[in-house]
Amino acid sequence: MRTDERFPGVRWVGEPGRFIRVDAEKCTGCGSCLKVCLAGCFEVVEKTARIRSLEWCMECSACWYICPEDAVEFSWPKGGSGFHTRYG
Amino acid sequence: MNTSIQSEYDVVVVGAGFGGTAAAHYTVRHGLSTLVIERAEKIGEKIISGLTIPIYGFLFGPGFIRDGSPPVERPVDGIINYIVTDIDRGDIDINDTLRVPKPLAPIVAFGYNAYCADFCQWQADEAARVGATIVTGTVVSDLLIEDGIVKGVALEDGTKVESKIVINAEGSQGLLSVKAGIRKKYPPRVISLADTYDYAMKKQDVDRIFGHSIRFLWGWDEQDLAPPLGYGNGLMVWPYGKSLHFMQDQCLAMDDGTVQNLKKRFETYHKNVTGKLPWWSGEVAERVELRAHTWQCFEIFVGLDDELREMPLSTGGMLIIGDAGGLESTELCDGVPSAWFSADIAGRVAQEAIEAGDVSGEFLSRYDREIRNHPIIAWSITAPHRYLLRHAQESHDEALLKKYIHGGWGFGALAHTITPLTLVFLKALRRDPRVMTSWVRMFFRYYRHWHHTFSDNAADPGDRQRHPADRTTGEYIFIFLMWWTDLLLFVFWPFLWLMSYLLVPLVNAMKWTAGFFVALYEPLWVRLLRWLDTGAEKMTKSLTRFAVNAHPDTFGAKRRRES
Numbered sequence: 001m002r003t004d005e006r007f008p009g010v011r012w013v014g015e016p017g018r019f020i021r022v023d024a025e026k027c028t029g030c031g032s033c034l035k036v037c038l039a040g041c042f043e044v045v046e047k048t049a050r051i052r053s054l055e056w057c058m059e060c061s062a063c064w065y066i067c068p069e070d071a072v073e074f075s076w077p078k079g080g081s082g083f084h085t086r087y088g
Numbered sequence: 089m090n091t092s093i094q095s096e097y098d099v100v101v102v103g104a105g106f107g108g109t110a111a112a113h114y115t116v117r118h119g120l121s122t123l124v125i126e127r128a129e130k131i132g133e134k135i136i137s138g139l140t141i142p143i144y145g146f147l148f149g150p151g152f153i154r155d156g157s158p159p160v161e162r163p164v165d166g167i168i169n170y171i172v173t174d175i176d177r178g179d180i181d182i183n184d185t186l187r188v189p190k191p192l193a194p195i196v197a198f199g200y201n202a203y204c205a206d207f208c209q210w211q212a213d214e215a216a217r218v219g220a221t222i223v224t225g226t227v228v229s230d231l232l233i234e235d236g237i238v239k240g241v242a243l244e245d246g247t248k249v250e251s252k253i254v255i256n257a258e259g260s261q262g263l264l265s266v267k268a269g270i271r272k273k274y275p276p277r278v279i280s281l282a283d284t285y286d287y288a289m290k291k292q293d294v295d296r297i298f299g300h301s302i303r304f305l306w307g308w309d310e311q312d313l314a315p316p317l318g319y320g321n322g323l324m325v326w327p328y329g330k331s332l333h334f335m336q337d338q339c340l341a342m343d344d345g346t347v348q349n350l351k352k353r354f355e356t357y358h359k360n361v362t363g364k365l366p367w368w369s370g371e372v373a374e375r376v377e378l379r380a381h382t383w384q385c386f387e388i389f390v391g392l393d394d395e396l397r398e399m400p401l402s403t404g405g406m407l408i409i410g411d412a413g414g415l416e417s418t419e420l421c422d423g424v425p426s427a428w429f430s431a432d433i434a435g436r437v438a439q440e441a442i443e444a445g446d447v448s449g450e451f452l453s454r455y456d457r458e459i460r461n462h463p464i465i466a467w468s469i470t471a472p473h474r475y476l477l478r479h480a481q482e483s484h485d486e487a488l489l490k491k492y493i494h495g496g497w498g499f500g501a502l503a504h505t506i507t508p509l510t511l512v513f514l515k516a517l518r519r520d521p522r523v524m525t526s527w528v529r530m531f532f533r534y535y536r537h538w539h540h541t542f543s544d545n546a547a548d549p550g551d552r553q554r555h556p557a558d559r560t561t562g563e564y565i566f567i568f569l570m571w572w573t574d575l576l577l578f579v580f581w582p583f584l585w586l587m588s589y590l591l592v593p594l595v596n597a598m599k600w601t602a603g604f605f606v607a608l609y610e611p612l613w614v615r616l617l618r619w620l621d622t623g624a625e626k627m628t629k630s631l632t633r634f635a636v637n638a639h640p641d642t643f644g645a646k647r648r649r650e651s
Binding site: 007008009010013014032035036037038040058059060061062064065066074075076077078079080081082083084085086087088 | 127128129130132133134135136137203204205206224225226227229243244261263273274275276279281283284286331333340341347348349350351354378379380381382383384385
């Protein structure tokens with residue numbers, strides 16, 4: 001279980017796996033995923049977005065919705081893993 | 089909770105949120121073996137954000153919620169809108185005309201605030217208590233589809249669970265439906281990202297500063313207090329038991345397709361609103377401590393888009409409920425009542441289909457029709473006022489801004505809510521008019537339960553064990569009145585049944601006439617509200633004192649058995 005003082009009230013459980021992926025073939029490097037991700041999960045390197053870390057991902061799926069090229073593949077993290085909060 | 093999974097069930101429910109657990113409760117109570125599969129380790133802990141569940145969800149939703157004592161954080165009496173036209177000059181108008189008047193409030197509530205985790209866990213416990221099997225920490229990775237009919241689900245470890253009906257309550261992303269090609273992924277312009285803050289606050293401070301009212305904020309875009317008008321909520325503050333919940337949300341994309349840097353935008357709004365809004369910086373800031381910061385996407389404007397709204401809500405072997413079907417309300421931004429209504433309808437259709445031995449898409453399409461014809465769902469997913477606010481910003485017309493706010497979250501809302509609410513009321517009356525006394529008991533029971541959950545007063549009688557004979561005169565009168573009302577309603581049921589049909593044309597006609605009458609009576613209403621705020625104070629106190637001191641059985645409070 002992990003917590004982080006930047007995101008109070010949230011605990012991350014277990015190993016969620018690579019539940020978000022970026023298809024480098026489709027990505028145009030527009031950076032929309034960076035703009036909508038409040039956890040800073042993405043970075044753009046050489047005009048292609050890639051996952052920096054899913055460690056603080058809140059599984060909001062904004063990256064999946066926003067990608068104009070459908071390059072972000074989104075699925076749920078492994079059962080019981082990922083973010084949890086009592087205060088939602 | 090029973091966590092052993094069999095290979096086959098009558099009904100498999102995907103998702104243990106507000107809708108999924110309610111649907112499971114229905115199907116189990118109607119004799120169908122039911123499995124609920126939840127991806128979170130703990131129920132409700134992946135659901136954001138906090139909320140006011142509007143009262144119509146409780147009145148017309150699942151009976152076990154109405155007749156139970158769910159964990160509510162605070163009864164709400166209405167909305168206070170802060171309309172900020174110039175924050176630096178302190179130009180702030182208030183519209184608080186959509187409120188339940190005293191002495192009815194706070195016992196007769198406009199809605200109930202709740203934490204999702206607590207409330208969904210309670211619903212899940214109730215479903216498990218009547219026999220639903222609920223497994224947590226498990227992801228449904230796929231639907232089992234044969235000849236176009238959903239025959240069950242596949243879990244992430246490869247386990248297959250067969251079912252006659254899958255009730256899909258997976259939430260707004262709807263990944264399973266998208267993956268199976270039944271529904272499309274929503275475009276980002278109809279999706280809002282809700283940035284949510286939870287602040288711990290002493291109960292007496294919440295009571296004194298907020299009471300039972302939720303607060304909304306609206307302001308011109310250039311003030312940077314709130315997301316662009318018409319693209320989300322500037323600030324919604326919900327007073328809870330011993331905390332404040334705060335949400336700001338914004339659509340992922342603008343109409344012209346541009347994408348703003350939401351991380352920066354939200355930080356700016358939050359800094360400005362907490363720093364510049366007088367009541368926050370002056371009264372609230374020093375009394376709160378940030379306890380949680382979370383966010384989540386939800387579908388905000390799906391119902392306003394003809395193509396998206398018409399996407400299927402069922403296919404052979406599967407019914408899609410709640411947010412998974414795009415049923416979030418556009419104005420109150422609350423999906424719970426629609427999730428509850430659709431859960432009940434889906435449960436009933438599942439039962440009919442299984443009894444008829446026909447789970448084809450054609451048979452289940454009756455579910456789509458019922459959802460689309462449900463007056464409250466239809467209204468709540470198509471109400472336009474929030475969306476229209478963007479036009480007020482474009483023309484920078486203050487009168488227009490206030491008009492839309494009044495129509496969406498002020499007394500003007502009655503003009504477009506009265507018809508759907510009355511139509512559903514008439515239907516409830518037809519089914520059993522005695523539901524009205526269960527509402528009265530619910531209001532008192534919920535208030536009592538809430539009071540004792542958060543009471544700090546050691547002298548408070550609380551849930552003390554009282555002998556049933558040890559009743560006050562007031563309690564006897566209450567019980568007597570309820571009993572007699574039930575009897576009268578039962579005797580006059582045929583008459584009420586007939587009236588409920590005869591009144592339908594009149595209620596439908598109110599769609600066009602209600603606006604006129606609402607405008608006509610509004611000045612009177614506003615004066616009455618003001619007068620009752622002080623004039624009915626004593627009576628309000630008497631009523632709340634009666635509610636909190638009464639024997640728990642007076643209001644039909646069910647004693648919860650541990651599951």
